[in-house]
Amino acid sequence: MFKAIVSAETLKTTLDSVSVLVDECKVHLDEDGIEIRAVDPANVGMVDLRLSAEAFESYEADGGVIGVNLSRLEDIAGMADSGQLVELELDEETRKLHIQIDGLEYTLALIDPDSIRQEPDIPDLDLSAEVVIEGKDINRAVKASDMVSDHIALGVDASDELFYVDAEGDTDDVHLELTTEQLIDLQAGDARSLFSLDYLKDMNKAIPADAEVTLELGEEFPLKIKFPIAEGQGSVLFVLAPRIQSD
């Protein structure tokens, strides 16, 4: 059983956070909210998203799992104006999701969850540094780096207490340093890892500019990116595997 009403914005934010990595996903419809966990086909980036029942206008569920084609559902959500409400109801018999937006009714065929790639385990990482930063600063770093290179180094200098970004291109370079004054918070520990900008660009799309984003970093370790959605009633965790540093 699943029946819920949610704002179009919350629904779009939720879907966007997952669709940057995968085309299809399983959605767990738990009693206290939904959870989506997915990893991209290359096993490089993963997402763990939770949206609590409080993020919905109304919410009723009893623990089922459905398989969803994300771009299809995004298209439907795109039919709603921001501020409009979207009504969702699962038909257990037909395994279809009924979606209503201001009189518009859409019946979405679901995917067999067993046919969707297995959900990943969240890596248990002991990361040495934690940076809390505004979403717009991540956007700035990613955008500038993308002009010169296809990968980006993120690091923390423990002695100087700063977070830095390095992108080295064939001809041009980009460097950005943010000190503790410019960051929301910094728990310094030496860290530096290299990441693919292709992935980071996609993840960046899902990060709201005004969000407080927590980055966890290590030495040649995956990066964790955590941020709240739906006014704190939900959260997104991205984990991104590093590239090998060749120098």
Added chain:
Amino acid sequence: MGNADLRDLAHLETVPFDELDPGVVAVDAHNWLYRYLTTTVRWTNDDIYTTSDGDEVANLVGIVQGLPKFLEHDLNPVMVFDGGPSELKADEIADRREQREKYESQLEDAREAGDAVEVARLESATQRLTPVIQETSRELLELLDIPFVEAPAEGEAQCAHIAKRGDAEYVGTEDYDALLFGAPTTLRQLTSKGDPERMTLDETLAALDLSLEQLVDVAILCGTDFNEGVHGYGPKTALKKVKAHGDLWAVFEQEDVYVENADLVRELFRNPNVTDEYSFDVDLDPDIEAARAYVVDEWEVDESEVERGFERIEDALTQTGLDRWT
């Protein structure tokens, strides 16, 4: 030969690349390259891989296009090249010549019937790699730091030997014969678009309730690369007879049938000419730039054919996967 017959007997399952455990794949290089030479690359324009001196180096395109599939899925290829033909006795050589002539006529039939898969299989069985292909393949693999092993005789037997010794998790070949050489786990369809097929020896033997020796005997009765089968014996009959009588000789005696050189063929599968003298390092450190220059500048391959492949190789080797931390 009993290619289709063995398929009927083998335990096969299609496994998505994502779900394969990472590991070393001992690849029958001759078999692998010929897939590319005869099916993939052949359909493209000759000019792309023919030098101004007229040398065809489609193998280079095949290697660059074929390797990413392994590397992107944490499979470490070790290419195993055929050595000279097994030390065959005079009558065996005559037999093989006959066998080859038979293949060639089968090949013509398959071509006429338009059976591309069978054509590729038979072409690979009748043709040898040209000296230029032999040499340039090894040079390119060296630049890419992909290890390779020289088999004393049959590449496939050496692959199985490497896997049996625990130095590779998989054998990579299209040939079902890998089972007869005792390859524990074989991956097929590594060159085609979809998911690979995993063939496991233990499960094959368990399902058939046979020993490996008996499976070889069943195959000999159906016919293999090295012998003509017994007329009228398909996999079902051969299996039934071996089970009823115990082994090949008992079947010969009880059923009054005969396979020429049966002892030699049996020996070839049971104790093939293989070597322990090999070593390889699967920690790769390729010189992509040099490899690109070798293929594009030295051997005049159209850059557009290999550009994406080189990028994928580079990406696969520098980007780690999250599974490393779970």
